[in-house]
Amino acid sequence: MQFNKVCILGLGYIGLPTASIFASCGLDVMGVDTNPDVISILRNGGIHISEPGLRDLVHKAVDSGRLRVSGTPEAADAFIIAVPTPFLEDNQGSYKGQSYRLADMRAVKSAAESIVPHLRKDNLVVLESTSPPQTTLNLVQPILEKSGLKAGTDFYLAYSPERVLPGQIIRELTENARVIGGIDKRSAEAGRDLYAHFVKGEIVMTDATTAEMVKLMENTYRDINIAIANSFSKLAVRFGIDIWEAIRIANRHPRVKILNPGPGVGGHCISVDPWFFVEAAPDLTELISAARQVNDQQPHFVFNLVKQLFSNDLTGKNIVALGLAFKPDVDDLRESPAIEVAKLLSKDGAIVRAYEPNKNDAHVAGVISAPTLEEAVKDAELLLLLVGHRELKELDPTKLLDLTPARLAVDTVGGWDRQSWSEAGFKLIRLGVGNSHQIK
Numbered sequence: 001m002q003f004n005k006v007c008i009l010g011l012g013y014i015g016l017p018t019a020s021i022f023a024s025c026g027l028d029v030m031g032v033d034t035n036p037d038v039i040s041i042l043r044n045g046g047i048h049i050s051e052p053g054l055r056d057l058v059h060k061a062v063d064s065g066r067l068r069v070s071g072t073p074e075a076a077d078a079f080i081i082a083v084p085t086p087f088l089e090d091n092q093g094s095y096k097g098q099s100y101r102l103a104d105m106r107a108v109k110s111a112a113e114s115i116v117p118h119l120r121k122d123n124l125v126v127l128e129s130t131s132p133p134q135t136t137l138n139l140v141q142p143i144l145e146k147s148g149l150k151a152g153t154d155f156y157l158a159y160s161p162e163r164v165l166p167g168q169i170i171r172e173l174t175e176n177a178r179v180i181g182g183i184d185k186r187s188a189e190a191g192r193d194l195y196a197h198f199v200k201g202e203i204v205m206t207d208a209t210t211a212e213m214v215k216l217m218e219n220t221y222r223d224i225n226i227a228i229a230n231s232f233s234k235l236a237v238r239f240g241i242d243i244w245e246a247i248r249i250a251n252r253h254p255r256v257k258i259l260n261p262g263p264g265v266g267g268h269c270i271s272v273d274p275w276f277f278v279e280a281a282p283d284l285t286e287l288i289s290a291a292r293q294v295n296d297q298q299p300h301f302v303f304n305l306v307k308q309l310f311s312n313d314l315t316g317k318n319i320v321a322l323g324l325a326f327k328p329d330v331d332d333l334r335e336s337p338a339i340e341v342a343k344l345l346s347k348d349g350a351i352v353r354a355y356e357p358n359k360n361d362a363h364v365a366g367v368i369s370a371p372t373l374e375e376a377v378k379d380a381e382l383l384l385l386l387v388g389h390r391e392l393k394e395l396d397p398t399k400l401l402d403l404t405p406a407r408l409a410v411d412t413v414g415g416w417d418r419q420s421w422s423e424a425g426f427k428l429i430r431l432g433v434g435n436s437h438q439i440k
């Protein structure tokens with residue numbers, strides 16, 4: 001199938017790079033976003049997203065005249081929906097007394113509705129937003145058919161999940177294998193022809209619901225595996241061993257690959273997507289729901305660990321939270337467990353000051369923060385490592401001795417070497433390590 005013009009709805013981390021790459025392949029692209037600030041920033045030559053290589057790509061696309069932006073869609077050969085699918089903040093579901101989060105599909109609905117007046121015969125519509133199973137068939141298709149056109153007969157409809165890694169989006173967009181799930185074979189083929197403009201990885205065709213499930217299964221698989229590691233870390237404390245050593249040894253088994261425990265699971269994908277399964281089938285998802293709860297409890301586990309170090313009274317204790325992002329070496333704070341730990345500590349009376357190397361504001365997501373490490377640690381009683389940022393893992397404990405009065409440190413990510421911290425004079429407590437293995 002031949003495509004000359006694509007309309008992309010949602011110009012965020014996914015939509016903007018996708019729009020720019022299509023434009024760089026010679027297609028005429030209309031990028032649509034309902035946030036007027038996004039449109040005005042892009043029209044004024046800026047970008048609102050921090051992603052390596054993106055600024056250049058967007059500028060080239062705009063300068064070539066092939067990428068235009070607007071607040072509303074217009075007629076095109078293909079439409080791509082890449083709008084957010086977070087969960088609802090103020091509403092939860094419940095099954096057998098266990099609560100679960102609900103997907104907020106309002107942006108997908110309104111994006112599909114905004115396409116209706118522009119939909120023409122032989123158009124292709126692709127949903128890229130991570131969505132609960134059967135969203136393409138049960139939510140998007142009926143909305144699009146309000147146009148009077150029939151999916152599969154008059155227009156093509158497909159689901160194609162995005163699996164890029166923030167920080168590597170541009171390379172992964174082109175190199176990753178891409179799944180295209182059509183509501184029928186011709187829709188999958190139309191999707192393949194569209195993405196073949198820039199995808200160098202394998203293009204795998206399937207049906208729409210399989211493609212939706214593939215995306216959710218990938219993130220649920222990781223969530224459950226992190227939950228196992230977090231459970232093991234608690235067992236390690238109970239039985240007085242060092243979880244990091246135990247995982248290293250277990251992983252020498254050729255078919256075992258245990259992930260690392262930590263202060264919890266964050267970000268807008270792994271901590272969100274498994275709930276889409278739970279909401280869609282609460283009676284079949286005990287394991288998925290339990291894993292989510294294990295990971296959501298982990299910030300409380302870290303909070304209790306720290307509290308015990310101060311004889312259960314945190315009042316007035318000076319604690320430095322090292323790292324606030326949801327994972328190492330990014331500045332993304334969405335659903336970050338580190339932020340939750342910091343907030344739990346300060347709510348309980350501790351004086352918490354954070355240092356997030358990738359942000360230097362005075363407040364980062366409501367946590368009082370210092371612009372430099374020196375400033376952050378100068379009055380500290382406890383150094384609390386919450387994110388394995390390279391800069392924080394590589395801290396030299398002997399140099400820290402002059403910067404801080406703290407001689408107590410807690411490592412929740414397996415980032416600090418117990419020997420060198422202990423030799424420098426710190427009492428280092430590591431998550432998942434029983435008392436007999438903590439060097440005093």
Ligand SMILES: NC(=O)c1ccc[n+]([C@@H]2O[C@H](COP(=O)([O-])OP(=O)(O)OC[C@H]3O[C@@H](n4cnc5c(N)ncnc54)[C@H](O)[C@@H]3O)[C@@H](O)[C@H]2O)c1
Pocket residue numbers: 009010011012013014015032033034035038082083084085107108110111114128129130131162163164165166268269
């Ligand atoms: N960011 C990632 O790394 C990543 C990876 C895989 C999948 N995803 C999924 O891709 C989807 C998009 O994520 P993102 O990170 O790009 O989101 P984002 O929040 O960065 O951007 C989404 C944009 O859509 C705009 N928008 C909202 N409603 C709209 C509408 N009706 N019409 C047009 N624009 C609208 C918003 O203003 C926003 O600018 C989500 O479902 C997400 O789960 C994201």
